[in-house]
Amino acid sequence: MLHVQDLVTAYGKIEALKGVSLEVAQGSITCLLGPNGAGKTTLMMTIAGILKPKAGSVSFFDEKLSGLPPHAIVARGIALVPENRLVFPSMTVLENLHAGAYQRRDGVAEDIERLLRRFPRLKERAAQAAGTLSGGEQQMLAVARALMSRPKLLLMDEPSLGLAPLVVEEIFAIIGELHRDGTAIFLVEQNAHMALKVAQRFYLMEQGRVSFSGDPGSLAEDEVIRRAYLGSSRA
């Protein structure tokens, strides 16, 4: 459903993506691994429209997305849960969810109710300012907010970053549930062990390029982890 072709994104003269090609299949969980600075977040930001690519293309259901502004990309059914969560700290949990549904007018109340059932901790804190939530709760909120746009494809950038192991388990349980509901998920993750357990396909990224792709069984897990953390060139 998502098709990235020879994507180049640069910050000034420095190319963070040097021709990335990959695909996310409908209904699948696809995982992107790689060391810090490999360009994973840049790729997510480019797909979401925050960054403009210098060359190459992103297409979604055969429609070209590259060059569209972020709100137009949300309108087409892609939502990004950004790195470091980025909830709206001074707004309540409920208002955060309403902000996530900004482009929709129908069925918003029902969706909020459904999500609050799925995230009972958020329900308890519905009227609380998002900035006062714990890191795990903020991550739940960021996921719930993204789901409020009813995405067909959910991009998640390091959802387990800085969270306690139990909370990470919870996040991955939610990823599994979303997958069962038919939402495709494209996941950037440092926690390669967890990511490989849920993914149907994974890509390894190093220094702005895809260096390996396959299904989780195609490379020994310790080799994946070694390359995901260190990069093959330095091994």
Add this chain to the structure above:
Amino acid sequence: MIDFIQNTLDGLSVGASYALLGVGFTLIFGVLRRANLSYGPAIMLGVYLATWASFSSKGLLLLAAIAVAGTVLAGAYVERLCFAPHRRGPAVAAMAASFAVWMQLEELATLLLPRHLYSFPALYDGGPLAFGPFTARVESLVTLAAAVTVCAVVWKLLYATRFGIAVRAVIDDGRAAELSGINVGALSLRVFALASAIGGLTGFLIVSSHEQVTPMLGMWSTLKGMLAMMLGGLGSLPGAVAGGLALGLIEAHSQWYLGPQLRDFTAYLLLFALLAARPPWMNTRSAY
């Protein structure tokens, strides 16, 4: 004591117009994180259009509507020209552009009305009302009432509408707002329109209270709006209201006790002291 109370009353009523300017300035600053130096000159252009119209009609409602509409148009022009193209660029580019447009708008207004001083129809013809030993100008009371009404409306807009959720989301985190599907460019134009409408109304209240218009109105409005915003802690709407009222009080009292020459000096000295001391409410990311 009677003097002190009278000065306080006078200060509050002047402060009400500063508070309105501060609210307009803060709305724009909050959403764009950029200072709009052309805020005052846009108001000036709107008020000049109303002054020009007053040659043929003295209807106050019509003149107020012209001032508001003119300011909104000028504000939209400023947004599209200075801020829309620089939304992702450095803040100083947008600020410098808004300074250039300041000159444009002032030139335009003075081409329309080249003399230094014009009279403006009075908001109220009678004298001040007496309450025991105190007096209050009807114009001041109208301004005060307008300030309270505008603040209530803005509050309602921000906290009880879909538009308000989007505005507050952008203020909280612009990038997350974009990722939530909010069209930040379109929203910032609407916020400019709202802030300009408030500015146009305030400009009308000021000139119809003073019954005169000069080209100083542009710079004066930017300055007072910015001061009110900074005194209130950069980016907080209740803070801007408090900052505007405080500025009015400081001016009224320092004028009485220290003399008119030291009035503005005192206000700037206080701002400097506040910026140097940075009390806890002076926070560039304060929430409202």
